[in-house]
Amino acid sequence: MTALTIDRVNKRYGQLHILKDISIAIREGEFISLLGPSGCGKTTTLRCIAGFERPDSGRILFGTRDVTAALPEKRDIGMVFQSYALFPHMTVAENLAFGLEARKIAPDERKRRIGEVLSMVRLEGYEQRFPRELSGGQQQRVALARALVIEPSVLLLDEPLANLDATLRDEMRFFIRDLQQRVGITSVYVTHDQSEAMVMSDRIVVMNAGEIDQLGAPREIYERPASARVADFIGRSNTLQGEIAEALGGESYRIATSSGAIGAEGPSGLSVGAKVQVMIRPENIRIADTGEARHGDNLISGSVVKSIYQGNANQLSIRLASGDEMAVDVSGRTLIEPDAAISLRFAPGDAWLLAS
Amino acid sequence: MSSVDKTIWDRLFLVLVGAIYIFLMFPIVLVMLLSFNSGEFLAFPLEGFSLRWFESLFSNKRFLDATLYSVRIAAISTIVNGVIGTLAAIYVARHARTGARNWLRVLMTGPLLVPEILTAIALLFFFYEIGVGTDYSIGIQIGHIVVTFPYVFLNVSSALFNFDRSQEEAARSLGAGPWMVFRRVTLPAIKPGIITGCLFCFVISFDIFNISLLLKSLGNNTLPLELFDYLRFNFDPTAAAIASLSIFLTFAAILIIDRTVGLRSLRF
Numbered sequence: 001m002t003a004l005t006i007d008r009v010n011k012r013y014g015q016l017h018i019l020k021d022i023s024i025a026i027r028e029g030e031f032i033s034l035l036g037p038s039g040c041g042k043t044t045t046l047r048c049i050a051g052f053e054r055p056d057s058g059r060i061l062f063g064t065r066d067v068t069a070a071l072p073e074k075r076d077i078g079m080v081f082q083s084y085a086l087f088p089h090m091t092v093a094e095n096l097a098f099g100l101e102a103r104k105i106a107p108d109e110r111k112r113r114i115g116e117v118l119s120m121v122r123l124e125g126y127e128q129r130f131p132r133e134l135s136g137g138q139q140q141r142v143a144l145a146r147a148l149v150i151e152p153s154v155l156l157l158d159e160p161l162a163n164l165d166a167t168l169r170d171e172m173r174f175f176i177r178d179l180q181q182r183v184g185i186t187s188v189y190v191t192h193d194q195s196e197a198m199v200m201s202d203r204i205v206v207m208n209a210g211e212i213d214q215l216g217a218p219r220e221i222y223e224r225p226a227s228a229r230v231a232d233f234i235g236r237s238n239t240l241q242g243e244i245a246e247a248l249g250g251e252s253y254r255i256a257t258s259s260g261a262i263g264a265e266g267p268s269g270l271s272v273g274a275k276v277q278v279m280i281r282p283e284n285i286r287i288a289d290t291g292e293a294r295h296g297d298n299l300i301s302g303s304v305v306k307s308i309y310q311g312n313a314n315q316l317s318i319r320l321a322s323g324d325e326m327a328v329d330v331s332g333r334t335l336i337e338p339d340a341a342i343s344l345r346f347a348p349g350d351a352w353l354l355a356s
Numbered sequence: 357m358s359s360v361d362k363t364i365w366d367r368l369f370l371v372l373v374g375a376i377y378i379f380l381m382f383p384i385v386l387v388m389l390l391s392f393n394s395g396e397f398l399a400f401p402l403e404g405f406s407l408r409w410f411e412s413l414f415s416n417k418r419f420l421d422a423t424l425y426s427v428r429i430a431a432i433s434t435i436v437n438g439v440i441g442t443l444a445a446i447y448v449a450r451h452a453r454t455g456a457r458n459w460l461r462v463l464m465t466g467p468l469l470v471p472e473i474l475t476a477i478a479l480l481f482f483f484y485e486i487g488v489g490t491d492y493s494i495g496i497q498i499g500h501i502v503v504t505f506p507y508v509f510l511n512v513s514s515a516l517f518n519f520d521r522s523q524e525e526a527a528r529s530l531g532a533g534p535w536m537v538f539r540r541v542t543l544p545a546i547k548p549g550i551i552t553g554c555l556f557c558f559v560i561s562f563d564i565f566n567i568s569l570l571l572k573s574l575g576n577n578t579l580p581l582e583l584f585d586y587l588r589f590n591f592d593p594t595a596a597a598i599a600s601l602s603i604f605l606t607f608a609a610i611l612i613i614d615r616t617v618g619l620r621s622l623r624f
Binding site: 050051052071072073074075076077078079081082083085086087088089098099102103143146147150156 | 520522523525526527528529530531532533536540541544545
């Protein structure tokens with residue numbers, strides 16, 4: 001069932017077109033991330049859902065209820081802010097009670113729910129502390145608890161981990177994801193950190209310049225990006241220019257490139273002769289004489305330009321005969337001579353076509 | 357620069373700062389000392405310790421009346437400015453158009469920028485022009501409110517500037533309407549600014565002279581005016597006793613600021 005619908009929403013600030021016809025349907029209990037560089041419109045989208053911004057056109061529905069014109073306080077949302085936005089003059093318990101008081105919940109029930117949610121975020125015994133007496137991670141958990149204690153229909157998170165240090169950030173990712181799944185609450189998460197979006201989300205909305213570049217599960221976004229922009233934004237990638245030489249049916253194609261003919265997969269329906277880019281992730285390329293070669297693997301040769309040892313991996317830079325450079329990740333134990341001639345292989349399934 | 361040089365410069369700097377403080381504080385200390393002088397004149401050397409001038413102050417009906425009048429004027433100025441200064445600061449910070457904001461800010465702090473005597477003369481003409489005149493206390497009261505207005509406005513403005521507005525959004529997301537947001541979130545956050553501004557307002561209103569001199573109503577003198585009148589014909593330490601009392605009140609106010617909001621505002 002669709003819990004949250006964003007239907008052809010447009011937003012302009014003066015000359016700037018911030019959101020261009022954004023449509024997203026979010027399922028009940030789903031964790032969805034809005035991912036993109038700053039200025040892509042992800043925060044504006046979230047603020048439209050929260051009601052802090054009013055779309056110029058389009059609709060926003062919670063379930064079947066049209067909330068486009070509703071004030072934030074009438075929307076039944078829980079929101080977590082980048083700055084936490086805890087009330088500094090109130091204790092943890094008072095911060096949590098605020099939303100319950102606004103909803104006129106009886107004191108007994110209030111107390112029960114506060115206790116319950118504090119144990120959920122593992123902060124029992126912190127009721128009487130003030131926010132300034134807590135660490136960044138604890139403050140973040142209080143902010144989460146404050147948003148969840150009112151049992152909202154949607155949880156909105158605006159870069160909640162951006163102010164935490166790296167270790168804590170990694171820990172909180174799993175904490176938030178785990179909590180979200182236990183509560184089963186529909187969540188919209190805004191981030192510019194692609195690895196955060198990858199590990200937490202059911203689906204990711206990749207945004208750019210006010211448009212949705214791609215909407216899909218993390219695996220789909222990573223392995224089957226819709227455009228070169230998405231491929232670049234999510235992880236590292238190599239691209240080879242080419243032209244479709246033969247459609248082999250389904251998603252399989254044969255591509256003519258300046259480094260020879262290779263097999264690749266792409267969206268079905270591409271026509272022969274179309275210009276394409278072939279995207280290959282560095283970790284999916286192997287040195288030809290190592291491991292087990294499979295029938296149909298693409299072979300390509302070049303010479304080693306650079307090798308950067310990183311312990312667990314060697315990051316190689318390979319110059320192909322065509323002059324293109326390719327990044328290749330191999331095991332850290334593989335010894336590579338600089339300037340050595342090298343032969344690479346990769347499966348057609350790991351080469352993905354992007355229309356250019 | 358070596359560390360030896362640094363300590364020498366540090367010490368010289370401390371000496372300079374000390375000298376400035378002595379220069380500023382010495383007259384005040386002197387006046388306070390004189391108020392306890394048992395001699396007949398406002399002069400050195402001190403002839404002995406006595407509280408007789410305080411007694412003379414408190415038994416002088418004119419001084420008592422003037423003190424009460426000053427307190428009344430200052431209290432009304434404080435209450436009025438506490439409300440309109442806060443509202444004005446909220447309007448300028450939140451609702452004014454970006455282009456108009458800086459102009460409004462300058463306009464609101466105008467009474468601080470224009471010499472007090474000019475404000476006084478302008479108001480005097482104005483009150484006579486519109487028929488209010490200076491028969492009643494309304495003129496002097498308005499004058500005090502105008503001159504002390506910027507103190508509340510500026511303090512609340514800076515409190516608003518340092519306030520993280522996402523707290524208000526958080527409150528709204530939790531289901532609070534505009535009034536609950538203001539009362540439970542915004543007001544507590546700007547409270548230190550309001551209190552500091554109000555105390556300044558009170559102390560300044562208690563102290564100002566020019567406005568009172570020109571706008572005072574019939575038969576009422578503020579304490580500084582009464583003191584000035586007194587000093588024209590008398591030169592005994594009663595005047596010093598009044599000064600000591602004013603200084604004491606000012607210090608008390610500063611102490612209150614520090615104890616109630618000064619230290620606490622560091623938490624945010």
